[in-house]
Amino acid sequence: MPKVSQTHRDNRKRQILDAAIECFARQGFQRTGMEDIIRESNLSTGAIYSYFQSKDQIIEVLADERHDREKHLVQDALTAEGWPECLHLLISRFCDSLQESRERKERRLGIHLWAEALCNPKVLRIIRRGVNQPLELLSRAIGKAQGDGHLRKEIDSNTAARVLIALFHGFVLQQAWDEHADVAAFTKAVQAMVDAYFSAVSKGRPVKIRELRSR
Amino acid sequence: MPKVSQTHRDNRKRQILDAAIECFARQGFQRTGMEDIIRESNLSTGAIYSYFQSKDQIIEVLADERHDREKHLVQDALTAEGWPECLHLLISRFCDSLQESRERKERRLGIHLWAEALCNPKVLRIIRRGVNQPLELLSRAIGKAQGDGHLRKEIDSNTAARVLIALFHGFVLQQAWDEHADVAAFTKAVQAMVDAYFSAVSKGRPVKIRELRSR
Amino acid sequence: MPKVSQTHRDNRKRQILDAAIECFARQGFQRTGMEDIIRESNLSTGAIYSYFQSKDQIIEVLADERHDREKHLVQDALTAEGWPECLHLLISRFCDSLQESRERKERRLGIHLWAEALCNPKVLRIIRRGVNQPLELLSRAIGKAQGDGHLRKEIDSNTAARVLIALFHGFVLQQAWDEHADVAAFTKAVQAMVDAYFSAVSKGRPVKIRELRSR
Amino acid sequence: MPKVSQTHRDNRKRQILDAAIECFARQGFQRTGMEDIIRESNLSTGAIYSYFQSKDQIIEVLADERHDREKHLVQDALTAEGWPECLHLLISRFCDSLQESRERKERRLGIHLWAEALCNPKVLRIIRRGVNQPLELLSRAIGKAQGDGHLRKEIDSNTAARVLIALFHGFVLQQAWDEHADVAAFTKAVQAMVDAYFSAVSKGRPVKIRELRSR
DNA sequence: AATGAATGAGGCTTCATTCAT
DNA sequence: TATGAATGAAGCCTCATTCAT
Numbered sequence: 001m002p003k004v005s006q007t008h009r010d011n012r013k014r015q016i017l018d019a020a021i022e023c024f025a026r027q028g029f030q031r032t033g034m035e036d037i038i039r040e041s042n043l044s045t046g047a048i049y050s051y052f053q054s055k056d057q058i059i060e061v062l063a064d065e066r067h068d069r070e071k072h073l074v075q076d077a078l079t080a081e082g083w084p085e086c087l088h089l090l091i092s093r094f095c096d097s098l099q100e101s102r103e104r105k106e107r108r109l110g111i112h113l114w115a116e117a118l119c120n121p122k123v124l125r126i127i128r129r130g131v132n133q134p135l136e137l138l139s140r141a142i143g144k145a146q147g148d149g150h151l152r153k154e155i156d157s158n159t160a161a162r163v164l165i166a167l168f169h170g171f172v173l174q175q176a177w178d179e180h181a182d183v184a185a186f187t188k189a190v191q192a193m194v195d196a197y198f199s200a201v202s203k204g205r206p207v208k209i210r211e212l213r214s215r
Numbered sequence: 216m217p218k219v220s221q222t223h224r225d226n227r228k229r230q231i232l233d234a235a236i237e238c239f240a241r242q243g244f245q246r247t248g249m250e251d252i253i254r255e256s257n258l259s260t261g262a263i264y265s266y267f268q269s270k271d272q273i274i275e276v277l278a279d280e281r282h283d284r285e286k287h288l289v290q291d292a293l294t295a296e297g298w299p300e301c302l303h304l305l306i307s308r309f310c311d312s313l314q315e316s317r318e319r320k321e322r323r324l325g326i327h328l329w330a331e332a333l334c335n336p337k338v339l340r341i342i343r344r345g346v347n348q349p350l351e352l353l354s355r356a357i358g359k360a361q362g363d364g365h366l367r368k369e370i371d372s373n374t375a376a377r378v379l380i381a382l383f384h385g386f387v388l389q390q391a392w393d394e395h396a397d398v399a400a401f402t403k404a405v406q407a408m409v410d411a412y413f414s415a416v417s418k419g420r421p422v423k424i425r426e427l428r429s430r
Numbered sequence: 431m432p433k434v435s436q437t438h439r440d441n442r443k444r445q446i447l448d449a450a451i452e453c454f455a456r457q458g459f460q461r462t463g464m465e466d467i468i469r470e471s472n473l474s475t476g477a478i479y480s481y482f483q484s485k486d487q488i489i490e491v492l493a494d495e496r497h498d499r500e501k502h503l504v505q506d507a508l509t510a511e512g513w514p515e516c517l518h519l520l521i522s523r524f525c526d527s528l529q530e531s532r533e534r535k536e537r538r539l540g541i542h543l544w545a546e547a548l549c550n551p552k553v554l555r556i557i558r559r560g561v562n563q564p565l566e567l568l569s570r571a572i573g574k575a576q577g578d579g580h581l582r583k584e585i586d587s588n589t590a591a592r593v594l595i596a597l598f599h600g601f602v603l604q605q606a607w608d609e610h611a612d613v614a615a616f617t618k619a620v621q622a623m624v625d626a627y628f629s630a631v632s633k634g635r636p637v638k639i640r641e642l643r644s645r
Numbered sequence: 646m647p648k649v650s651q652t653h654r655d656n657r658k659r660q661i662l663d664a665a666i667e668c669f670a671r672q673g674f675q676r677t678g679m680e681d682i683i684r685e686s687n688l689s690t691g692a693i694y695s696y697f698q699s700k701d702q703i704i705e706v707l708a709d710e711r712h713d714r715e716k717h718l719v720q721d722a723l724t725a726e727g728w729p730e731c732l733h734l735l736i737s738r739f740c741d742s743l744q745e746s747r748e749r750k751e752r753r754l755g756i757h758l759w760a761e762a763l764c765n766p767k768v769l770r771i772i773r774r775g776v777n778q779p780l781e782l783l784s785r786a787i788g789k790a791q792g793d794g795h796l797r798k799e800i801d802s803n804t805a806a807r808v809l810i811a812l813f814h815g816f817v818l819q820q821a822w823d824e825h826a827d828v829a830a831f832t833k834a835v836q837a838m839v840d841a842y843f844s845a846v847s848k849g850r851p852v853k854i855r856e857l858r859s860r
Numbered sequence: 861a862a863t864g865a866a867t868g869a870g871g872c873t874t875c876a877t878t879c880a881t
Numbered sequence: 882t883a884t885g886a887a888t889g890a891a892g893c894c895t896c897a898t899t900c901a902t
Contacts, residue, residue, distance in 0.1 A: 004882075028330060028334040030245040046878090046882085046884050108333055117392060118323055131389065158400075160404060162389060162404075166383075166384075166389060166401075167381050169381075169385040169388050170380065176332075176333055177333075177342055177346060189375060192412065196412045219902095248891080260893095459675070463896060474862065475864055544756060544760065545757045546673070547821075586834065589834045593835060597811050599815040600810065600812055600814035604807060623839075653886095689887060692888075695887075
């Protein structure tokens with residue numbers, strides 16, 4: 001039989017991956033059988049296995065995809081000019097994405113990947129890249145803003161980046177557990193908090209914890 | 216053996232739960248077989264099943280325990296007097312806990328529970344309680360601080376609480392993926408950010424989002 | 431501790447056997463766990479095992495009991511004087527017993543024993559005795575009636591006994607499957623049939639099948 | 646393997662059912678493990694479960710099959726013309742079947758089903774149908790014979806049918822417990838008894854039970 | 861004697877993967 | 882290439898029985 005075109009193969013692969021996303025997002029890895037993916041993708045067992053070596057490999061590919069997406073989201077946001085703009089763009093880009101149904105589905109899948117990473121070395125490696133690359137991008141951007149004098153120097157850019165990512169991830173969880181979580185309110189609060197943090201006492205020295213305490 | 220004391224039963228239960236925590240934290244729910252828990256607990260199959268009805272029930276009990284712990288952590292912190300103290304205590308309590316090995320293990324388990332909640336209604340219910348109760352406690356504390364004039368009124372107490380929780384959860388993830396994540400730096404940054412947020416523009420009016428955006 | 435009296439032991443044994451009858455009749459052997467018998471008997475695991483060596487042994491003892499009862503039922507009926515009286519007494523004794531709730535329960539148990547006998551040599555031996563002894567008693571009684579001139583000689587006493595027993599067993603099944611089966615009607619029909627059979631053409635030669643066919 | 650024909654599927658199903666009959670007839674339901682059926686059928690665990698959902702379902706299907714066979718046996722016999730012919734055909738058909746090894750095996754299985762019915766609602770329903778349908782067929786046939794003047798009207802057709810079925814079932818038991826039970830003798834006796842019953846006192850009035858009792 | 865906690869072999873079933881067609 | 886029937890290891894759990902107290 002004739003070899004099928006690469007495009008055809010790609011389409012099939014997508015078909016499988018989309019089916020897998022659907023199933024995994026809904027039921028997690030354990031509860032999703034290959035049979036579910038097969039049914040959802042309208043393909044046959046054999047077909048699936050001619051595109052992916054195993055269920056685990058599908059998971060790994062999906063992890064890779066998510067990581068790519070995350071990186072691009074950060075990358076895109078950081079193309080904006082000027083400091084606070086970058087940050088605001090990032091926050092809104094991120095938060096906006098939580099409103100789209102497709103993205104929400106993938107975020108659920110993402111959570112399963114976060115847990116999977118804890119006991120699957122391959123996935124852990126992918127997740128680490130998926131967190132570290134955005135982290136570095138962000139960290140570098142913050143560093144640059146500091147260099148440009150838009151930001152207090154006392155802030156450790158790396159840690160600041162971590163905090164931002166933590167905020168995002170943390171909210172992804174809350175939204176997954178309660179789909180009515182108020183994204184807009186959260187967005188606003190994060191914007192405010194981050195602004196306050198980055199701009200606090202920009203005129204002189206940073207606020208010291210002790211001072212705050214005794215106020 | 217004849218009737219044993221309640222203490223004995225409790226000890227056995229703990230033995231099983233601890234074994235389960237060990238296994239689940241290390242390998243997740245799927246990869247942990249009852250056999251693993253049996254081996255780790257030094258008990259027999261039957262013994263386990265005379266204390267718990269099923270693997271799922273063990274998971275649920277562990278979820279309940281985590282939720283309780285989380286609530287108590289928040290409750291304890293909020294017993295401090297005065298506003299910023301409460302908050303700082305909470306942050307340090309939380310971050311300190313991430314340094315203890317036992318707690319780290321349980322946090323890993325916690326992440327597995329977060330994912331499990333997405334496709335296990337019972338666990339979801341438990342997790343929701345486990346998030347909502349601390350959220351309310353925190354929210355109420357913030358509200359009280361606002362009432363006492365220690366905090367800007369523009370902040371929505373509920374959302375602020377959400378943001379804090381998100382920060383914590385988000386960092387738990389980072390630490391799980393990279394056990395060398397710098398807890399101290401994170402702690403400091405969170406303290407600073409939160410202080411900045413809650414006290415921002417205390418000298419005049421709060422920064423408005425619109426202003427920030429258009430800057 | 432003091433050795434308990436034989437009476438006490440007997441009572442305990444009965445307690446266990448009654449509990450077992452209850453459970454086995456209701457749920458069969460497989461579905462009845464030792465735990466069920468323990469609960470129903472209000473004794474402890476250990477107690478049960480100090481009176482019986484195993485679940486199988488309980489079954490065997492119960493089989494023995496049933497067999498005894500069955501034998502006595504036949505024996506008692508055959509004490510009547512004169513031929514048809516014996517038979518009628520037997521039939522009514524048997525059918526009457528099907529009206530009592532206790533007996534019905536034991537009959538259900540009996541059915542389980544019938545099946546058990548097919549794959550449990552010990553029970554098979556007991557059941558065989560339980561069928562053969564009544565069979566012989568009956569057969570001998572029929573033979574005697576023939577000798578006394580009350581019955582046609584052409585009838586094979588052994589087979590006739592078999593037929594009677596088959597009628598009884600067969601109806602026990604029907605009643606077990608449908609507790610509203612009409613015992614009275616069945617009794618009457620059996621009486622009539624048996625009478626017809628035993629007395630048919632008592633004046634001369636037996637009816638030949640061929641004749642019946644061509645009539 | 647690619648899609649296989651329906652015939653192939655049917656053959657496989659039969660293969661499994663035959664293996665199950667073999668095992669169940671020999672050892673009963675409890676003592677037969679899926680492993681036994683798997684070995685006996687020369688298939689794999691998975692194969693079995695792709696044809697049947699559970700061990701219980703196999704039992705139910707077998708119960709259905711038996712019920713069908715039983716019904717057909719009666720139906721076929723009742724196609725004969727004329728009254729006593731029908732009956733004699735039925736009796737010989739039934740008794741002949743007890744001579745075939747295959748049928749004897751299935752009869753053993755049948756006994757296990759009779760017991761199973763007592764504590765398995767699904768099987769009970771099937772067994773009831775399996776008894777009631779032949780019962781009705783027979784009852785109707787007897788009624789018709791009465792209408793045609795071939796039979797005494799005093800007989801309750803329904804009860805008479807019950808008696809016949811009871812005779813058959815009862816003998817199935819005896820044969821299962823003692824494979825040397827004399828089928829031919831039993832057959833003859835049943836034929837005679839039934840003939841005597843149905844034609845008794847055809848010369849005058851039927852014998853009344855009361856008379857028999859008081860004789 | 862009595863208790864009931866503990867044991868662990870064995871039961872039923874699932875499901876990722878293979879491979880004949 | 883594509884199909885889906887077949888495989889069988891491994892999983893969760895039950896339950897008759899034992900034995901320390």
